[in-house]
Amino acid sequence: MAGGSGQEDMFDSIFMSAERFRGEGYREGFERGTNRGLQDGRRHGASHGAKLSTEISFYYGFGTTWKCLLQHKTDLKSRKRLKAVESLLGLIQSSPHDDPYSEKLREDMEKLRAKFRQVCSMLNVPTDFKDYIKTSEGTSF
Structure with missing residues (x-):
């Protein structure tokens, strides 16, 4: 019995x-997967955030430029566009x-x-902001 035991x-x-291994x-x-998921999530978030930031920045620059162009015009059409x-x-x-x-x-x-x-329609300009950010080589950033 001692041998069997x-x-x-x-x-x-x-x-x-x-079981332990x-x-x-x-x-x-699980730890490696979690770390990799966090890294991938951060990378995706940064990329998506950069795209949104580019889009919002473009709209802001577009609006500011048109405001400067329209602010001294007094005709009704320009006033509506400025608004x-x-x-x-x-x-x-x-x-x-x-x-x-x-x-x-x-x-x-x-x-x-x-x-x-809506603003682009009123101004008779293209509505896709990507049309405005082409480089001289024809590629966009």
């Missing part, structure tokens, strides 16, 4: 070590684009894009 202890030891492997894999441009600038200033956790960010971006299309 030693054999059982040996099998228990082998079984327990396999499986547990350690799982924990190590629409000022409304675009107001949307940019009031939106929480500097808060990535804002619940309203997506909704505000849709409103901003719609206002931009």
Whole structure:
């Protein structure tokens, strides 16, 4: 019996070590996966944030430029255009684009894009902001 007991202890030891290694492997894999997921998430967030920032910055520069061009004109059509441009600038200033956790960010971006299309229509200019950011080689950044 003493020999059988030693054999059982040996099998228990082998079984327990396999369980321990499986547990350690799982924990190590989970930790690596979590770290990789966080890195990928940060990279995706930074990329998406940069695209939104570029888009908002363009709208702001577009609006500011048109405001400068229209502000000294007195005809009714120019006044209406200026009001629409000022409304675009107001949307940019009031939106929480500097808060990535804002619940309203997506909704505000849709409103901003719609206002931009409206202003472009009033000004008779293309509505795709990517048309404005082409380099001389024909590629966009």
